[in-house]
Amino acid sequence: MAFEVTYTDCSAETYQEIRAIIALWNEKSPEYRVKTSGSTGTPKSILLKREQLEASAKRSNAFFGLNEHSRVLMPLSPHTIGGKMMLIRALVGNYSIHVVEPRANPLEEIDHKSRFSFISLVPYQVKSILEETPDSLNRFDCILLGGMGLSLELEKTLSDLSPQIYIGFGMTETVSHIALRKMNNPVYEALEGVELDISEGSLVVTDSKLGIERMQTNDQVKLIDSKHFEWLGRADFVINSGGLKIHPENIEQLIADQIEVPFIIGGIPHETLGEACVLIIEEALPEAQFEQLKALIREKFGKYAAPKQQVIASILKTENGKIRRKETLKALFK
Template identity: 40%
Template structure:
């Protein structure tokens, strides 16, 4: 393989130098593949700013304009952290319309790496069985799907210099399943505004560590404030336990705290406990926890599932087990049902009730 970096798209190799001119592109490319080439073209021609949209998982999607300077700095940080060198390879299987996927292309161009471009899919390694790369980035849903449907594919990850996991929360149960792979996997912390991650947490470790040049502080709410060289201080809504200026433990989103009868409950902790129980019950389906208005409690904690996902017996077993494992007053009070559970393109659950009165009728449920 030549050490000259470029794009590998199906059976084509397009050196980055060729992306500057767009004069001799293969004629059999689809729209997504052309989108990847055009992004590289604008980067290599020196475009100063790029516009992305946030996922909308914590509110209405927003347009974010990122500077080339910030994106290049972030890419070089990652290349250095993982020891990636000219001629190494990476897999681009996250949507390049969002910053996570686009930054894989930027890393390849800045480091003169070989970027293998695939349209996003649930089983990204199934199209290239046995192929090994030096660097990967996955959303948890992709790793979960491979573990359950095609675990043999994961053997190719063991030799990687680095594997990013981001775009959606990583459950403790999935993390435990990934640890035996003994691959250099890290959970990312970042957002569109920071051009991908500003901190990384090796799987099996409790703390996130700042990338070079980044440090943190907390505001009065104990929410994280991110300080980077190319942005003003960025105040987040992430509740953390700050250990020092470069290490923190993530606790959850402050906008995911509900007040039920004067008790503050962190939604993520409820969802983690529920996910563990569902796995023990061999039930796999999306869900989320949320608060709904209640005349006595102010907000009542409930779980929301797709229609026909739980039997009445399974629902009662789940709620009873949660009351036993959690502090009773922090356990969900009921299960609600709606047509489907909205998700972002990266597989992140969007905690949205689809109407004002989700179904609680057990007749809407199916047996497992």
Template identity: 40%
Template structure:
């Protein structure tokens, strides 16, 4: 049986050094014993990838339900790597910055792309200042919004950057418009082996700006279920259709705009409120961590509320211009510190529990 994951592209380089299969295994084994936490995570992934078995285990983030461990087909991971290379024209000799933890699918796939496509990849600590750890220029990098936000002044050293893990706020998006770097928001999840749709964040045409839509990668198509949740058909990377928890406006079988998570939707007096849409407006006026949620209400069923990290007595009055009356929060709750997930996202339910809402 063919095992292409056991073949390292002859142009592959890790931190400036070329590797044979046996040498890379030896280095990964040494990292397991001598490396720091993130080096050990990367070493574990490399050894699992280079082991003669056609699948590996990966943890989901909960995008399609509760977090769980799933089995991924290595041949489909290679197909995903090839799709990224083809879409962004990133072939052998591409210089890439790896600044994501290999604990998650995005970090795993950066290494798979490098191994299979022949990239020259540099690994840095996956903190919020990735470009401060190197002075080199790169063709490509993948980041989360927090890393992007703290890399604005150095982004000119990277030609193309994909951003995932969370939505890019309107405030941050505004800062990206004058940058030379081509920036793209990605839509995907562990089940689809990272991104299966792309949206430009800058250098957009007027039509792209107006639509603000995600576009499918080749051989990917979309439908919606009865709740208007996105259904993904991507046979190259997953053997079954993926039914998501994301409510979308389906423009065509290859384009959609994202509205929010189905499990976050608030039914307030018969109006359906997507917290994420309200948050996009409030991002422009609230300079603190916050999120929009709901609490039970005898008249409305659920009423929209705002939860802000900070002190009430030092917080300025909030301007709700741009929101419909049914979207405007009826009450503001303040909390000293939000509760966050291991991936750095606000844990809405746990934070509400902390406030006893």
């Protein structure tokens, strides 16, 4: 089976973007311009080299066992690094890829008899699929989840499925994932060629395959060794309350399955604590439920991590469903 692209219910924009990526690849362009997701700040345009994209694609194909006999389903926007790399992996690996228009549940339009070797999804898609067509996930040999935002409860639910499920760690600058962890295992393992270090609590990445030398990230981690780490949160998202560093992402993971509307944990100025944790949410929770959540957070992370109040505000997101935390806080406290 050679490289081919088939489509289900795709918009003209998605189709045209995919054709443009394929054409650029076949022309052997030496550089490719991509945009960062915007989840940690204003999206920016960066250049990636063809050899970086090819090396990343070969490494991922080898890890997931994808070859000319594979069939992959692509439900991600081709405008994102995740979507682009799914397509480039298929080009490099010479296998077929079936494209479906990105939406909350991209599997509802797919023939229920179809089986695939691989799919990459973002957390909001997984949540929608589990609510609407959970059995459809068993049609895949392997599932890669990108982005952060999986609740502990969601991970437990996914662990009951038959596919192998991995969660990726990476960014546009590292040409998608450079480390993976298995479901219900908090430890990420670096891929071949990747060496990890730490500086001031934040992860430093060296990748011989991609020509990356000591790239400083804003990701705070517990470094186990040069190949393994536990992710704690973004350094620029840390809330300093009562002299303690609180990672809002950990709190959000704990309570995500108990809140149905978009929310984040944020920090606001406080006269004595420096910053105080608050629950920023699109619709207020009943007071009794809010008190239960505070007790749960207090038990797990201590009294300073429990939100002092609820703040009603719109939660801004990227097209892939990632929360734009900085923009949300900036708009709220402007």
